[in-house]
Amino acid sequence: MGIYNEGILGFFRGKVGRVVGSVVRGVHYMKGLGDVRADNPTQAQLDQRLKFALMTSFLRPLHGLVKTGFPAGKTGLTSLNKAMAANLNEAITGSSPNFSIDYSKFTYSKGNLQKPMGVSIDGAENSRLVYNWENAGASAGTDQLTLLVYNKTKDLYVLLPNAAPRSATTYTLQLPLDFSDDLVHLWLSFVAADGKDVSDSFYMGSLNVM
Known part of the structure; x- marks a missing residue:
């Protein structure tokens, strides 16, 4: 644990909340901690990962069709990104963990x-x-x-x-x-x-x- 005695502008060493203070060769440094990934994802997160993996697997062999059907353009999104956005929430059916592709709603173009x-x-x-x-x-x-x-x-x-x-x-x-x-x-x-x-x-x- 870190201790500081001079208010928010004071020097300190150790960890205070999500901030770490240190001294290297007489120079004081302060840095924030990065986000900590949850060790226990929610069921909704697990389901989304299953759906994402399922759709990615189905789309991968269709790379050529998807590249033509969803041109990347100037949006910054790749063709695969666009195809995933069009299909992920519309073309997957079933209940966790038994999701499947709804072919009637799938689109490649x-x-x-x-x-x-x-x-x-x-x-x-x-x-x-x-x-x-x-x-x-x-x-x-x-x-x-x-x-x-x-x-x-x-x-x-x-x-x-x-x-x-x-x-x-x-x-x-x-x-x-x-x-x-x-x-x-x-x-x-x-x-x-x-x-x-x-x-x-x-x-x-x-x-x-x-």
């Missing part, structure tokens, strides 16, 4: 381009998916289609940027053949031909691959 419209999907034999959409609205037909497929059973992703122009209105995606009979989750989005803008990603639901 947010922007000003026309959202996908009139979207439908059909499964075809040999692990193929047939996508259809409308070339409608204010966006250009040159916007490029981006596809995301997630196989939860195998914990594998299929990512396909620049799959087709918006004007094509259809695209057939060949999945790995061993995806047959697996349930997959599906998203799509559009990116401007010059890469300077994106649409919001659109969750198309899930289906069993044929």
Whole structure:
């Protein structure tokens, strides 16, 4: 414990509250103690750490899509920071400690381009998916289609940027053949031909691959 006798302006040695006084080679020094990290985090803090780890794990393989879908810009936030902010409180469901991703609310892209419209999907034999959409609205037909497929059973992703122009209105995606009979989750989005803008990603639901 420190003792001081000359009020707030006096010299002292030792610890007084959160301040430490010392003398080195005749020079008096005073410094504040740093914040002490709590040894016993609250349940809310533990839950937030679990959610953060879960979303980070899901986003990490999507680095390329996230970099395009959430451009860093001049805000000081990285693309991953933006994606975490968009998904952390919206796209996680369940009760502690059994949290999971709510795929219907997950997004990898947010922007000003026309959202996908009139979207439908059909499964075809040999692990193929047939996508259809409308070339409608204010966006250009040159916007490029981006596809995301997630196989939860195998914990594998299929990512396909620049799959087709918006004007094509259809695209057939060949999945790995061993995806047959697996349930997959599906998203799509559009990116401007010059890469300077994106649409919001659109969750198309899930289906069993044929």
